[in-house]
Amino acid sequence: MSLQLARAEKADIPQLVDLYFNTFKSPLVLRVKPDVPPVREWYKKSLESDIEKPYTRIYKVVEGQAGSVQASVEIIAFAKWSSPHTEPPQEKFTEWPVDGDVALFEEVTGKATEKKEKIMGQEEYWYMGVLATLPKHQRRGAASLLMTEFCKQADQARHRSYVEASPLGRPTYQRFGFETQDTFSVVIDGEPYIDCCMVREPQKPS
Numbered sequence: 372m373s374l375q376l377a378r379a380e381k382a383d384i385p386q387l388v389d390l391y392f393n394t395f396k397s398p399l400v401l402r403v404k405p406d407v408p409p410v411r412e413w414y415k416k417s418l419e420s421d422i423e424k425p426y427t428r429i430y431k432v433v434e435g436q437a438g439s440v441q442a443s444v445e446i447i448a449f450a451k452w453s454s455p456h457t458e459p460p461q462e463k464f465t466e467w468p469v470d471g472d473v474a475l476f477e478e479v480t481g482k483a484t485e486k487k488e489k490i491m492g493q494e495e496y497w498y499m500g501v502l503a504t505l506p507k508h509q510r511r512g513a514a515s516l517l518m519t520e521f522c523k524q525a526d527q528a529r530h531r532s533y534v535e536a537s538p539l540g541r542p543t544y545q546r547f548g549f550e551t552q553d554t555f556s557v558v559i560d561g562e563p564y565i566d567c568c569m570v571r572e573p574q575k576p577s
């Protein structure tokens with residue numbers, strides 16, 4: 372069986388929620404988005420809203436034959452990214468689940484936003500929001516398929532791209548041409564947790 376890339380559909384969202392919580396186990400995510408039913412419900416609603424947005428793109432990777440991607444097939448990886456847009460003010464972080472560590476969330480988003488604005492300013496850029504492969508399917512090229520599609524779209528639009536990379540995501544982003552411009556950190560249980568602010572220059576489509 373080969374890995375197949377396809378645009379995710381609304382019917383995929385329950386699987387994407389499972390995949391997200393079965394994959395993201397960093398100290399930061401465990402604190403900010405603990406795997407409890409209200410947070411899962413919140414994440415499901417946020418994906419249901421995102422999938423309708425014209426500037427948000429959610430792609431999945433499944434195993435199968437070329438041209439036969441079915442909604443019932445197991446999703447092994449997914450990514451969510453945005454093309455350049457202006458976020459309507461009412462869509463900004465309105466319903467953060469109280470079950471997570473809201474103070475830590477606000478500290479992280481505050482630091483991330485400050486760095487992003489400093490690095491990217493007012494320019495239009497593509498934003499990689501989520502990249503996740505189920506642990507048992509990692510190191511098979513699933514994230515590479517998603518990154519190849521992301522880079523193709525950004526290159527065709529000739530825009531730079533931006534990501535806040537976790538320590539686990541950094542090598543994959545580096546492999547696709549992202550470079551670290553800055554970092555920010557928060558302290559979790561006495562340990563520093565560092566995210567990298569990474570930028571990718573558009574490349575000439577081949």
Ligand SMILES: CC(C)(COP(=O)(O)OP(=O)(O)OC[C@H]1O[C@@H](n2cnc3c(N)ncnc32)[C@H](O)[C@@H]1OP(=O)(O)O)[C@@H](O)C(=O)NCCC(=O)NCCS
Pocket residue numbers: 394395448501502503504505508509510511512513514515516535536537539540541542543546
């Ligand atoms: C980061 C992450 C998305 C990578 O997913 P992945 O599907 O394993 O990525 P790939 O398989 O494309 O690449 C991973 C490695 O496997 C290698 N690889 C790719 N295809 C391969 C294959 N067929 N056989 C063996 N190795 C392969 C790649 O070269 C890469 O090697 P490197 O680590 O030396 O650079 C995954 O580890 C993950 O979900 N981590 C937790 C969530 C997270 O932190 N996401 C990033 C958010 S910023």
